[in-house]
Amino acid sequence: MNRDRNILFWLIGFAKPYIFWLIIAFSSMILVAYFELLIPYKIKEVIDGILTGEMTRELIKLSAYSILSFIATIFIFSSLFSYILNISGQKIMFSIRESLFRHIVKLPQSYFDSNDVGRITTRVTNDINALNEFYTNVLVQLVKDFLVVIGVIFLIISFNSLLGLIILGINIVVIILALLYKERLRRVYSNLRRTISQLNSFINESIRSISLLKMYNKEQLNYRRFLCYSENNYQANLDQMYTFAMFRPFIEFTTVFTAGVIIWVGSHQVIQKSMSIGELLAVLFYLRMMFKPILDLADKYNILQSALAASENLFSIINTSSEKNGKKLFNKNFKSIVFKDIWFSYANDNWILKNFNLEIMNGDSFVLIGSTGSGKTTILNLILGFYKPQKGEILIDGTPLDSYDMESIRSNFSVIMQDTPLFNNVPNEDDFHNIDVIRSIGEKQIQNIKTMMDRTFQVIVLDEATSNLDLDLEKDVKNYLEKIENKTSIVIAHRLNLIKDNDIIILLQNGEIIEKGTHSDLIQEKGSYFDIFRLNQNFFKN
Structure with missing residues (x-):
């Protein structure tokens, strides 16, 4: 009643x-x-x-x-x-x-x-x-x-x-x-x-x-x-x-x-x-x-x-509660983003991240690799506030993520997903994407990448962004990333083509970091990353 x-x-x-x-x-x-x-x-x-x-x-x-x-x-x-x-x-x-x-x-x-x-x-x-x-x-x-x-x-x-x-x-x-x-x-x-x-x-x-x-x-x-x-x-x-x-x-x-x-x-x-x-x-x-x-x-x-x-x-x-939003604005000159003892699952106790710890310093270049379901995209979702961890906290310069205005954070992130939809029906005809011109998924992805890279950002994230591109276009994206200075980049990939010499590589397995380091360091260790790299190399040779 x-x-x-x-x-x-x-x-x-x-x-x-x-x-x-x-x-x-x-x-x-x-x-x-x-x-x-x-x-x-x-x-x-x-x-x-x-x-x-x-x-x-x-x-x-x-x-x-x-x-x-x-x-x-x-x-x-x-x-x-x-x-x-x-x-x-x-x-x-x-x-x-x-x-x-x-x-x-x-x-x-x-x-x-x-x-x-x-x-x-x-x-x-x-x-x-x-x-x-x-x-x-x-x-x-x-x-x-x-x-x-x-x-x-x-x-x-x-x-x-x-x-x-x-x-x-x-x-x-x-x-x-x-x-x-x-x-x-x-x-x-x-x-x-x-x-x-x-x-x-x-x-x-x-x-x-x-x-x-x-x-x-x-x-x-x-x-x-x-x-x-x-x-x-x-x-x-x-x-x-x-x-x-x-x-x-x-x-x-x-x-x-x-x-x-x-x-x-x-x-x-x-x-x-x-x-x-x-x-x-x-x-x-x-x-x-x-x-x-x-x-x-x-x-x-x-x-x-x-x-x-x-x-x-x-x-x-x-009656469904909106996203919880703090009032603190994101500082473009932030020092670090820290994942502290993070436990996260999308449903029940099926943990995607388990006691996850990671520190991302301003200007760092990270590459997250791992099998499907290892938690790569989940890390991005947590940074952008799409989900909240069940345990642990995410800190930006020592302040909990919940204290920040999420719009100010997202406006400083340029995120390119694997399949970003283009809005074909928009009130302003100047913004209309002509679907007769943009036909293939690859062409759409090129348009997405161009749009996101042209905007002002402090952190750029590529989540399997080049999976629909041929190798020549993927190389162009890599060259662009190498020219970026004083920006933080996070690349999520199965293919290793976008890895640069100074990238910090994070290898994930079942929601945990099993290896971390630069390409040369991990190759010398001859661990799991070495096996993945050799398999990737043999695949392209054949």
């Missing part, structure tokens, strides 16, 4: 900048509700006046004009609040999407490891669109419907207290059943949103990896997996349909049943002169007016549950 209240307050918070326009819409709704209630009352006066002979032709004409003016007023103010709500709703959705995406880009890397792209995409697009109906058709419209129902009950009781109590009792039963029905609807809509995100995620991954699927003849296997996800979504939609299909017929049956009761009891009241025929007809008009919002409530409840399921998904993202 507290969670629902928190979600509701969070959603309403986005409406605060538009409170003035929402008040105008709310005021328009009150006027619409007032004139809707006035029409049956005016009709009642005309009918009773005709039956008693008090209503002249002129008075009937004036009453008809009055009713037409009420209808015109309802049309004008209904159009006004509908326009205001739709405009405000779009602006609110824009604010929510902007706020959500701003928060997403600040989330820790571990969040993206456990949540696939399709699911996050669904949150930012489909779930936010589901909230639009909540703002435009539910939030303020429910208030208007509530006012109409309260007004109807009050007027019916003023005509005949017995009929008013009968209608009130039936409404209480309907409300109780609707509340019992709520939890079932919530589960159905949550499951529906989940299957949609799973289907979106699968389609996203399939299209992104279409070349691999074709290469290994996995199209049929992938299609069968698609059918499984599609079937789950289909069943979730059927559950929604079946669940919702029971509620609306129940309300319609209740409307007809109540009308029958009112006619039966009201007829006796008319015969006994306890109420007039005009009042009985007005009660039947009001009964329709009262059950119409309740019938519409079934549709609005549909929208509300969809919005609540979507808002729960969005709220869970907002």
